[in-house]
Amino acid sequence: MKRFATSCLALTLAFGAAAAHAEVPLPTDPSNSAGGGLPGAYPLTVSGANINASPGINSELSAGGSDDLLVSFPSSGPLKWTDSRHNEGDIALLISPFAPNDPSYYPPNTHINYKPLQDGQPFANTTLAWRVNLFRGALLASVRTNGVNNGDTYAGSPVGTTRGIAYFNSDFGQGWGFNMNDGEFKNGGAGSVDLQMGVAGSDDGRGEASFNTSAAYFPYEQGWTGAWVSGGTDGPGAFIASSAGLDAATVVTWTSGLAQVALPGVNSANDGMLFVAPTNSGNSSDVAAATPTAGGWKVAVREDEDGDTSGASYNFGSGFQFLYVPYSAGGLVGGHINGNTGAAIKSAGDAQFDLVRDSEGQYRLSVYNAGGVTKKNGDAGMLVLSVAGTIPTDATLPDRTFLSYQYDSNSGDFIIQSRELAAFNSPNSDNQFGDDLALRDSDFYFAWVDFANPLTPTTPLAGDFDHDGNVDGDDLTLWKAAYGATAVGDADSDGDSDGADFLVWQRNFGAGAPVAGAVPEPAAIGLALLGGAALLAARKRNA
Template sequence: MNRTSCLPIHAQSRFAWLAGALALPALALGGSLPEPQVPDGGGLPGPYPNTSVSGVNVLAKGSTVFNSNVEITGFDGQGPIPWSVNRYNRGDIALRISPGDPVAALGNLNQGFIDFADSSPGLAASQAWRPGRSAGICIPTPRQNGPIDWGDGAGPFYPTAAISWSSSGPGYSLVDGSWGNGDLDVNTGSAGNPSSSPEANFSFSTVWLPYEQGWLGGDAAGPTTEGASSWTSPSAHAVGLSAGVVRWTDFPPGSAVYGGQAEVHLPGVDSLENGMIFTTSSDGSSDVNIVGVAPLEDSSGWLVSIREDSQTVAEELADSGQSEFEFVYVPFDAQGLVGGYINGSGGSKIKAAGDFTLSRTGVGTYQMTIPGKTGSDGTLLLQAAEYEAGAWTPVATRAFMSYEYSN
């Protein structure tokens, strides 16, 4: 039977999206892979995850009781490299990749509404690699459309997601094979200014894009007082990519105050014709930041604007201490790409690749179909990509996006 993926998307204005078994020509990199340093009582991880893009759909939900717990029932599709979750509570989900025993690594899920904090090396979900900024890019997307209401007294909310490098979950470092905590939590939040907590429970997807497969991207640190750019660590970027591709601009213009607004300029890339960038905040705060982009009118790059997800004023941007963000560039000619740059006012394709249809069903909502695919066959990356209408100075959109699968 021919299956079709039907995905309602919540967004507004122009946006970029992608799905598919993506690939780029692999880079010929020298050096050996790190050897896992197995602790007492631990086990080996699976193969080093540098050969393929990989995604996972995490099924998470709340309950009628509002506390620090979350229920993760399992995955609705993962691969081609398997995943695991080894620590989780409301708003903080520790993702790991390529566990040594992918089946056993699912054993700590579907345990009910709990705060799971087992850090022992014998946990199969922890016998895996920690997705890290020195080896690739990890971008989450809410996989449940709002408004979401668990009946817990917090009220309905719209989901937002970002990442943190300060995970309490253990695993193996992709840099040196050492065992320990860190790299990577997905932060799940609620837009607006909830009276209870900025953290929230909902299903989400995550995509891993390793640098060694050829992806261009990095983890940009916030600007210095003078507006200088840097990576969050010396190796937190694709090989050969200078921190100068991120250019912080003062905001408001002429203020000599930096933070919340930057431009990304990739050498030789036409931002209107050649491809798309996808971003996420990597500030690590439980109060999630959102990142909007807009292709520059001269096609030399992208404008990037960073805000708190509670911010309703378009021109109120994050300060320098909360401006850390990740980005990855996806060319339109990437092998296996299904996606494109969409005109949100009508749902038409501005630039696209692969077989899909998309229609606008209402204000900020769209229906997309991918022939022959279901929700468990893959993940979506979504990026709001437009200038904010009505702003007194150019800023990227404050829109954020989510999706969910419907049969």
């Protein structure tokens, strides 16, 4: 087994005290397939990406040419994302390529059924990153288009405009990379999962599709609460993976195919939001919803081609994943929205967003920079969305709508849509499958994931730029790198990284829980302060 000893030093320098908490795996390469290559920094905080995916013109849905995708990452952060394998409906995502500014660490700018190190395809630098893994955290995907016409065909005729569904599977993920669970460079491996994309509604059984999405990773090491829930029958639930301290038998209870999630000490009406997603690995897409009730959440998973609009049909005992986001989360911009009015039932970060209901099933969201004046653009971050309403005719059942969003560059707003799951042979359809998928109001949760300064499980200490619970030398390193460029080193919440933020760091140096082996020597503290002061003075002179 080839062990990268030099990577230990790199990881220690990158993460400092945080590495002691997270038990970052040491990268290894038993087969020498990586040729001595390394991944970038291990992801220990929330990170997200906007992902574009399209087939070639005139490809046939689920047939000729549909696996030849053009995949790109127009924006991501704080760590960059890449992919080491893709075809129609599937993308093997990785976080933190070793050289994030090198184009060779991203998929090629061409339509290709991409799978380096497989089927004779040569090694590619896109594999030198951390392969996303269910054992390490929650992975949530959003559809980032409110309808797309890829110019493809099916059965010899144009497909037309389709809507999409996206989520991560729970039991199968190919694509080479460094496994986030054990550090080994391999093809997939235990816990590796893929982003899956499917046509919403009826599609003659085709299932898979390709369109623009966004994805976010919430590491359990950072303190997020969540789980990947196994499918079950009546009685206590079981987890495939979860954050520390959760007892599946008490947190999840199955009754007649529906799950009840009850988190200890949490009141679903007031304390936070539960984002849920299906996790099946088949080509037939599912949708999931969680409605707050009795202090917890009732969860339903449904087949997206199910035409029973009463909501009484669902996939009995189907697995799903959930992520709990408390309203007290640091930097949270989001909330529980009343679908009938667009008003917030409960929210956080109100000064940084406006949300209005434009019309039936359509909502306009503005996300603002610090100060609440200028709007965030579509490259600044992404939205995580989850249905939280009930069936209009049965308030005991979670709703059967599905959500998507799209950035409107003219208004600077994000247009969120909630649509009814199925409509067959509709005269209003704009695709050959007869889907109408009418817009319909439904309550939902949303959270904004900022690529420069993402939300945290709890409000961070001022000056704790790496969100590891301590204000130390690692935070000074981040402040230096961010100075004048990003908000990563922003301690006073004014939207930039400047000398005022250094002074906050200096005042709070040493705050937080001590970490064994991570307390710097007095001399090191002095050097850090002198270095920061010198940098600040030099930049003031050059300003």
